[in-house]
Amino acid sequence: MAKIIAVCNQKGGVGKTTTSINLASCLSAAERKTLIVDMDPQSNATTGLGYDKNDIEYSIYDVLTERTVESKSIQLSDIIIKSDSIDYLYLVPSSPDLAGAEIELVNVIAREKKLEKALATAREEFDYIIIDSPPSLGLLTVNILTAADSVLIPIQCEYYALEGLAELLNTVRLVQKNLNSKLVIEGALLTMYDGRLNLSKQVADDVRSCFSGRVFDVVITRNVKLSESPSFGKPIILYDIMSSGAENYLNLAKEIMQNE
Amino acid sequence: MAKIIAVCNQKGGVGKTTTSINLASCLSAAERKTLIVDMDPQSNATTGLGYDKNDIEYSIYDVLTERTVESKSIQLSDIIIKSDSIDYLYLVPSSPDLAGAEIELVNVIAREKKLEKALATAREEFDYIIIDSPPSLGLLTVNILTAADSVLIPIQCEYYALEGLAELLNTVRLVQKNLNSKLVIEGALLTMYDGRLNLSKQVADDVRSCFSGRVFDVVITRNVKLSESPSFGKPIILYDIMSSGAENYLNLAKEIMQNE
Ligand SMILES: Nc1ncnc2c1ncn2[C@@H]1O[C@H](COP(=O)(O)OP(=O)(O)OP(=O)(O)O)[C@@H](O)[C@H]1O
Ligand SMILES: Nc1ncnc2c1ncn2[C@@H]1O[C@H](COP(=O)(O)OP(=O)(O)OP(=O)(O)O)[C@@H](O)[C@H]1O
């Protein structure tokens, strides 16, 4: 039975995709069968792993909107891609069409539970399912939180990143109350930390003192190797295993596996 | 007759809010009467100028959804705030309610033209109107592009920032064809450039060689003062006029004013 972890934060550019790709690949390196689900219309998790979003024939969009081809609806198993570079790592790709899903699903029955339903079969096959979210609190993110067991919140060590936390926790509470009572907070992950900057230290202190849940021991420091690796279509452990980025995400995977 | 500039890019964290606040305040410093419209439910432009989003009674959300109070609908003039720190600078605040507007407007007639209609009166009173956008290509962004004369595209000097450009230009073309034929591209603005990193140089070269429109001469370099200033509720020219961030945004304002 897989553990489903949603990586969410409506603030843009805080490290959701970087965390999803690198946490998942570190879990796979530890021989946990891991599935990354790219739920962002930008498809950054798909391209960050080296796939061309324009080559993807069917994506999570087609499964959520129950698209049929030759009178058979597209299943999750039809679109899962096995990574050609890391064993135990699989991907459910996204596509720009997903941007339309929010409006297309508005009047559909049980619109919030589409992803939960789509992932039901995958739960039996994988140890971990990591879901990368778009930077918004719309229907896609509600679907993600409804399907997940827990939510991992990347928090960039910058001022605006703290601002949005209350709204996100509000949405989590609403989902816990109305759609998914088992949803818990996996933890807050400090990202892009730069020890030379007072701002980084100040935000990290603020998060540790006022975040109501767990804050991961590991802090992801700012590391240019992390921002170079997607342009080579590789997770950090394949691009530069000796980098601080690789060390940080391996430590994050260890913290997550402690709960097994 | 105001010039309305939309600051758009669906990629998160590329510097849309930082550019909106600081371009607008530099234009105001040059005695152009300037209005910032915060169209992001995160309300970062509102808080970055020192206003508490929870203190805001009515916001752009109430104008777009034509909310009425004592049988009178809320007008833009009812919600405009004059900056208490910079002359000639005004703000239309946002609120978290705006996140619901996309779904609420789905079945409304002329849903894409709500902002254009709301800004019609303000066009006569201001020299510039700068609109900060959310990180998505939904109905809010379509409203923004429909209301605007031109679109300024901040591009972070990172790999994922280039990935999303094609989708954004697609949306701009669709709006030009169906909703706003006068919309032009103001230019691409390179942000968070770090001269020590090959990645920054590579992305900057790629943008200059393959972006079809104008690329601003000024490049906004990575500068911690820019990320500190919102925590003091001040634009960069009030927080640290001697910083590279202040110099960069003053130069951007000069480039924009050249078209007057
Ligand atoms: N620790 C880090 N050090 C340096 N750069 C980083 C780090 N983490 C992420 N980045 C870079 O910062 C940018 C933003 O990260 P990323 O795209 O993962 O954020 P996101 O939250 O997924 O963004 P969006 O809101 O658009 O989905 C990317 O260019 C990424 O390569
Ligand atoms: N030139 C710069 N140098 C250093 N930090 C910067 C610079 N520009 C922006 N920042 C910081 O980077 C972060 C992202 O910028 P900002 O919030 O303006 O982006 P955005 O595109 O508006 O994000 P969103 O997609 O969430 O709306 C902020 O914390 C901001 O303070």
Ligand SMILES: [Mg+2]
């Ligand atoms: Mg992302």
Ligand SMILES: [Mg+2]
């Ligand atoms: Mg913003």
